[in-house]
Amino acid sequence: MKRFTLLLSLTLVLLSACRKEPDLSKLSSNFVVQTDRDPNAQFNTYKTFYISDTIAYLSSNKNDTILVDNNAKQLVAAIRQNMESRGYTFVARNASPDLGINTVAIKDITVGVVYPGYWWGFPGYWDPWDWGWYYPYYYPWTTTYAITTGSFIIELVDVKNAQANQKLDVIWTVNLNGALGSAATNTTLAINGINQAFVQSPYVKAQ
Template sequence: MKNFIYLLLIVAIGFASCRKEPDYDKLSSEFIVSTNLDKTASFGSYKTYYMADTVINLGGTGKDTILNDANAVKLVAAVKSNMASRGYTLVARTAKPDLGLRLGVVKVVNVDVYYPGWWDGYAGWFPYWWGGYYPYYYPWTTVYTYNTGTEILDVYDLKNAKTNGQYRVIWNVAAFGALGSDMGGNLNRGINAINQGFVQSPYFKAN
């Protein structure tokens, strides 16, 4: 019995020492999407909107604060397509639109360090013949990094801004998830998140 327990411990330690980092491309299939609304807003009273063909990089500096590459254009196109399907008309900024839309993204690099320490937190758990009381420790640590992204779409009430003296956010989509190494896959997750935000908000329509 003692030999059997000893063998199990050797196998367990062997698995821990050769543990592979998780495949974040597989873990990050879709973003988590949440929507918020101003319950006092009458969405049917708005007919027109304005949105720039750029995306704000919330974590950027200098010229990197505005994204206007092909991926940014596709994200904006996804928003405009959903707005059109809900009956809203895109107009120029100078045409006094009822709504103003702003899309922003931010990328965060996460660093995790795993250090088992004293018996991986189980001091004294091993049988006495292993000398559980002795300060033995694992001679390795595991360090891995992964990227997460957040996408935020805000809709502002421009129609009533002069009346109440403020630009009020009446609807919001926030999407969050892990980013893979495939930029095309990340773009698709961003577009899917925008679409999902509108799916979750059937009340957001002009008619």
């Protein structure tokens, strides 16, 4: 029975190894969009909002603080357009807006090492049965990889009730995550993610 279980397990491993690998370009074609809300927030009680035309920026470079380029302006414009389409009115910061919007962009580089095994990359040269299933057998080299990923965070902050509560409550949060490419591609994906965040949050509306 034990031998049968072992053979079954090894067969499943071999079958899974023979499956066609997914297209990585498709896996990173869109950002993952996550949204969360304060269940007690009444979004239709807010009428006005303010958002800065700059975006806070965090990366491995300690000198990075804010984004002020055209890409940042496009992201801000996408958020503002979606808010206005939901019935909210943009006002100046000193006009006592009901809602404030925080935006943060984060760039992260993940470095890893792959230990591929002796005959890695040469199909048909390695038979696990001949080697007695002593895998990994030998590691003559390693492969290092680096993946640049990013997050874009949006926070909808209750400013209207801040004085009464003596605190700023975040009533809606958006988190976009994905692999980064060129600046233009990143901006396009982020705008698509922003639009999707509003689509999957129908409760964010002034009336």
